[in-house]
Amino acid sequence: MREAKQPAGGPFAHGGGRVDRTMGLVLLALLPATGYGLYLFGWPAINLLVVTVLAAALAEAACLRIAGRRVWPTLGDGSAVLTGWLLAMTLPPWAPWWIGAFGAVFALVFAKHVYGGLGQNLFNPAMVGRVALLISFPLEMTRWLAPRPLMTEGAPGFLEGLEITFLGGAPADAVSGASVLGHVKTELSRGHTVSDALAGAPDRIQMALGQMPGSLGETSAALLLAGGLLLLVTRVIRWPIPAAMLGTLAAAGAAPHLIDPARYPDAMVHLLSGATLLGAFFIATDYVTSPATLRGQLIFGAGCGLLVFVIRTWTGYPEGVAFAVLLMNAATPLIDRWVRPRVFGRTARGRPLDHAATLIEERAGG
Amino acid sequence: MLTAIVSLTVIGLVLGAILGIAARLLKVEGDPLGGEIEALLPGTNCGQCGFPGCAAAARALAEGRAGVTLCPPGGRALVGDLAAKLGVEADLSAVEEDVPRIAFVNENLCVGCTRCFKRCDTDAVIGSAKQIHVIVQDACNGCGKCVEVCPTECISLRPQPVTLQTWHWPKPPLAA
């Protein structure tokens, strides 16, 4: 019954939370939107997802081995699979295999393991992978197509799918359509108004359901929202980041639209298109790269929302979730440094409370 | 072109002048650092650092010829103080776990020669001629001078024993 030389400290009770359970729940929450995306865009999309996830897992395993760490239990935490999965969801569904593989390897190696692995990275790996792809291969990364659901007329079969993904054989006529945001941007630059631009685009219901051109897993706002709600209910994520991000984006989108509806699309377009919902629930909420306090998370989410609006409206890129999240990731250490909870028995500035009266005054005053 | 050359030259001159004036005005007289560092060191001139005495060690530290981990009797506390004084990062984990070492007298071998008693810089040895000497733990900083002079080799340096009052939790093993 004697203890070993080094006694282990308490507590001798545990709530039962586990990292792999958390990652598993996030993957589960992604399933509906992913499944629908795979259905809409068929075999090439399935191939791309498989390639990306596999590449992410292999890159993680290779990095762990090079670093001299044990591969198996760490790979089992599911974080690499999740990174690959999230990256795949932001890719054009018929992109060639090497896009997914390059993005996943880049994300795992340069955005995760060079920092020291899980928990050490400054930037969201999936978004680093996506931005690297967007900058390096702008053409491949903006080749959208209208949905061609599985088992329907014109959808590629299994073999055709392999050809599209692995031999770059996307038929020229198949590649058509633009994402809503891209379309609006192009039309605006041609001097058309937003309402003209949106006239030819999918209506709101189609956008909510996801029947429009777009990235593999980003199209169905409704299913992403459902997944996000699942994460909220299971307490995997907390409300401040999604609430602040969506709220700020809606507010920032609505105000200029009221002033000049011809130049600025309304808030709903912002919320339902692009990676907004995926970003708000699944990407900006990444624990590692977001602030630790509720107030910090509110600031972080609001910053993401505002940046998304700014990038979409005034820069050359039609979509800005990835950039916005990465920029706010960079601000996270600063936010965590300045926004801390008030310590028990201390004022907000960290001085000990003098006596009860000070606290009551502070509460009344602030 | 001319404007660029002129403006850059002016900027350069102005900044250079500011730097020059600052160097004059804010000039540090002498080097107070050595003295300040010496005040931190134990002052027993034990020589375990390899320098002849604490003053020499302090000069070496001030001139960057020695690292902040040079003083074994000072332990981690001193490393921290020196690092703060010199504004360097001290890798404390590299410092040998500093259970302070303390001299112990083997009472069976002590002949009461008083050599250690005379040699001790902190009066940590109690005893007189022909009587067994005892070391006051609180006054011994483990410099080891007494070990050198003992003719019967009855003094040894040993880690200070841990008691209920001084024990604390060890650092737990951490995943990478």
Add this chain to the structure above:
Amino acid sequence: MKLFSIRGGVHPKGRKELAADVAIAPVGLPPLLRVPLLQHIGTPAEPVVRKGDLVKKGQLLAIGQGMVSAPVHAPTSGRVMAIGRYVAPHPSGLPGRTVTLKPDGQDEWADLPPPLDPETATPEEIAERVADRGIVGMGGATFPSAIKLNLGGRYDLHLLVVNGAECEPYLTCDDRLMRERADQVIDGILSMRKALGVGRAIVAVETNKPRAMEALRKAGAGLDGLRVVGVPTRYPMGSERHLVQTLTGLETPARGLTADIGVVVHNVATAFAVHEAVRLGRPLISRVVTLSGGGIARPGNYEARIGTPIEALIAAAGGLEDRTARLILGGPMMGQPLADPKAPLVKGTNGVLALRPAESGESAAQQPCIRCATCVSVCPCGLMPLEMAARIRKEQLDAAVEHGLMDCVGCGSCAYACPSRIPLVQLFNYAKGRLTAVQRARHKQEEIKRLARARAERMDAIARAKREQMDRRKAERAARKKAEQTAPEAAAEKRDQETVDA
């Protein structure tokens, strides 16, 4: 009564059903009692008996030293076998000074001080009695109780809180005490209230103990200014500062005392001990302790003498069912691992748990921190445990202090909730201990510097004195020589003179 909310906290599985319905049972005399001299926070007591002495039950064995200390009394009558070092009930398993007592089986009381009537006794008399009878905080903190009863003079107090929250899982000793000895507990509270000079007293009980509340309410019916209040079942409700905040909404200043906001907190078991001391003159020589956990054959609540070996307690509870179980003193959240079951029961031991690996959650492996910030949201003190842990990992202890390390009460909510199972509490304890050690070393370093300087000055003085003496002699000699040379006759004369004198 309106209650206030506290920040954070967790809801661990109570597991109180294992022992809550088992009545307090006495434990027999073991063959040897080991009574440590340090059973409280502060200076160890100094023995007043010698090896071979015969002592009566309740006789003073060791007397408190200095401002913060407490005396120790004989738990039964018998012979003092030794005063030496014996394994302490401490995670290190290191020995501490201990009186070993061989019971003579008579269990014969010594002369006890006369009973006091709290109605007529002065506050000072009560506090003195509590100090004299060796009573310390029995909730685990073991701070000498008399000091906390003497605060009335220095602080403007308005409320006595009696802590019956018992928020640690498994533990039921306070629950049983409140149920079975409610009258005595209430009487002790009246004594404490008198000593403090406050009118109001609140007994706070977590709402998972309805029968204890009922018993106390019955015992305290008709008493002015005494309330029994149910507080939410939520860990760490029993933390002094958090309990006071729940009841009053007032926040104890950092590095201060609850007395700063006019409140003093005592444990219910302490109230019972105060009753025994005041009404019967009895010293604190036994206590109720919960034995529980999946590894204990017959979980229950046992009244045992201080100094009873833990293994004897376990044997009284039917022994260990599971050899792999981990032994813990106290509750699972803040309790300490027991290094050696031969260690004795002390005044602050409220539980002995034998937890199977599945219960203590030790089976799972540690993983890297994913910054999920669960620890931040559960911390009742408003700290950021993940940031502190990251600093301590890199040995940046000062940075950890800047992040509030010294405001951490060590409740363990963060480690309980951590999905990566990082040993946060041990990290913080390590850092706190390290900082204390550094402080101690620095203090010693200064002392040694002073000694070295003193010696150097002394040596200098001796050398100077010698030199001066030599100089003087030299000068004298030179003067003499000179005198001889310049005035040989005079010198000769003088010499003659001297000869004559001789």
